[in-house]
Amino acid sequence: MVLGADQIERLAPDAASLAAGRKLAAARHWSALGSDNQALWGICQGSANYLVKFDRADQGYHCSCPSRKFPCKHVLALLLIVAQDPDAAPKRDEPEWVVEWLAKRRARDEKKTVRQHETASPADVDPQAIAKANAGRKRREAQRDERVSEGLERLDLWLHDLIRNGLADLALRGSGIFAEQAKRLVDAQAPGLANRVARWSEITGSGPDWHERLLAELGRTHLLIRAWRRIDELPAPIADELRQHLGWNVTQDRLDAEGEAVDDSWIVVGQIEEQEDRLRSQRTWLVGRQAGQVAMVLQFAPANQNFAESLVVGMEQAATLRRYPGTVGVRARIAARLGPPTPVTARAPGDDRIVDWLDRFADRIAAHPWLERFAGVLRYVRLARDSTPQSRHPWWIIDTGGDRLPLQRLPRRLAALTGGHPFDLAAEWDGVSLLPIGLFADRTWRGLP
Template identity: 35%
Template sequence: MTQQGVRWTADQVLALAPDAASRKAGSKLGSTGPWSEAGSSDEGAVWGLCAGSGSKPYQTVIDMADSTGPAFKCSCPSRKFPCKHALGLLLLWAGEEAMVPRGQAPDWAGQWIEGRRERAGAKGTTTGGASGTASPGDPEAARRRAERRAERITAGATELEQRLTDLLRGGLAGAEQAGYGAWEETAARMVDAQAPGLAARVRELGAIPSSGPGWPARLLEECALLHLLDQGWLRRERLPDGLAATVRSRIGLSGSADGTPVRDQWLVLAQYDTADSRLTTRRIWLHGSESGRTALLLSYGAAGRAPELSLPVGLAFEAELSAYAGAGQLRAALGEQFTPPAPTAIRPKGVTTPEAAARYGEALRTDPWLDSYPVTLDQVIPTPDGDPAVAAPRWQLADADGDLALPVTPALRSLPGLWRLAALSGGAPVTVFGECGHQGFTPLTAWPQGSGDAVPLC
């Protein structure tokens, strides 16, 4: 990102947006009209003044040389990160160079950039040397806390097993009459037992009754998976180490990224956010060009605020990643970064639709609670499955050289990203990265046939 001669695409900029509203608002500010004194430096800084509703323009500055992705500061009152002004300025910078000429940063921008880089350097010095290493906590106290939490989780899992037994003895029809309140009460008790993973699955289970045709079968399936997770925890000492770590993770116990660091050139495959009333979770999928590994970075932000880590889709950077413990675990922690993200011709190797389904099946052997698995489809064509004239037609990704296809996840059939994928294809084969699961395939990023930049779909 310090290479100012290399410009991002608009898609890569908009992939940083925390939500669709910010993406739309930022696009409107991507022209020279509202901006004045915009400029950039060889050291990776971009700044500008954006006219707003008040008498004073908003001061917006971006540090493109940050190792974890662009860092933003704006004087506007928005709580979104990045705000629409930062997105607009990046879009302006991504256009013609004359719109954001090279120059000397004004004092208000230069002071912020210099200050944050000094703090980053000091932090690296502190954490890198022995003198800056924090003293470990009392290991005996930590062991006692872990034991107490394990006892509470065991009590909660035992209570949940009794709840499932009562449900099946009374018949699934009783779940429809009981309503959601009883399940919410059970979920609250799992929270008290410090088992947030169990609580989340109980809430999902409670929403199934009366959710549409076939709900009894779906309820029975979820009860079976929840029972399997309960039993996995209650018999965790008998499980192989990898599967035991997976069970702990699914229960809600945080693990550690203690795997051997892998240094590689990592391509940013996709980035998207999910949110609830308390937390925003950002998922970033990476592909190692040399190792061939697929890795997942998770970043969190308080409700209403986007997580801080942001990596533009389609760019690649050299870094070390350390894997978390667990059978088939793809989650990793980002370690030292050696180069900033930059445009690349790297593309992940794709597979056919049957191979994608087989990979998901293999992943289920080590993690039965896995909803989906990351995979890249090569040479597929998005096509309607049925009448394209209906309001929300069913879609599928069909192999260009065969007669097999994967259905697109039902929830995505009417979203703009699906139509964007269809427009990118135009009836020709494309390469698509996404998540293959029991509900279908969720496309996240696509590449046109031949050469071309990655196009985010989420």
């Protein structure tokens, strides 16, 4: 498996790293370039000699340089060299430093598999220890429930005051009004809802219909508060979705024990990375080749560390996913990779009609009213421009039946690569507009930054 130039560009942490990698993507900067069925490697010669490795099995990588960007310019340069000329890294035996690195990675994967097996099939356990641990967990959950309840009641009172006073002047009052409520929710141990409330500042004043969109958000939050008051009466899947939306984490043990296992060949159709303070988040959307199911792998990492799973847009990975408990079941974790990834060369499953896309979104909203986004693939669509003066959404996509949906923005690559011809689009839908995240055209799947 060799990554293409588009995939390497998506892998780069920023434009500066990609530009630096391109400067180093020449044979004169390298020695001991080599490859086999497991890995690529080489020594980049600069102010020091840096050992660079790339794992073909899961697109993992490592460089001995001190850079805090992942991947660094040396890894990007190695991949670019091989993308330009696969023979630049000839087949040869792995040097000791590559053998050692791969051995550590395989040992870590084996430990992970063993740990999952032991969780699924516990052997000798101490019943008293289990009872004590369960009692402690329930006590901590009760304490958190009490703090969350207090925080939501305060938020509900604030919502009533906000509605009573009106929304007209919110755009003039700045983002502080929402930031203060978000801070209080963090203190109440509801960080998930806190993030949502903080983003309301992005709605105010953002268009002629911002009042309607903010009012819809306030209504969904009021519904959430009412649901929390009755959480003990809710079906378990809905209660799970509610807790996760508020900010509860599903433990690894629970996910292994209760998460539905789904085997398929998963197409990486799009990826979005965001950064808040010193924490990065990454949403990677997958579509199953056989069943057409949609899954989202959500990862977090400090600004100077790699994400645990390396997933590259435009690759297809046979794997077992574990779906998180809940009614929608979109979020998932990779439980096991069932072979090396391969480039996508065929269309991904998706919807040929926009009405079918919207019907699936409606089904998910009915099951989970607080769902913020939904993603998938719309097939055989075209770009169209809205000629309405001062339109909030100047660009749309149109299906073969003439139905259309607005785009949040138009990536330059999307317009350049499609040239007015039909294409398949992966996108996130928030109920108002589409955020393009991936494109299939000319038998190649590309990410859209």
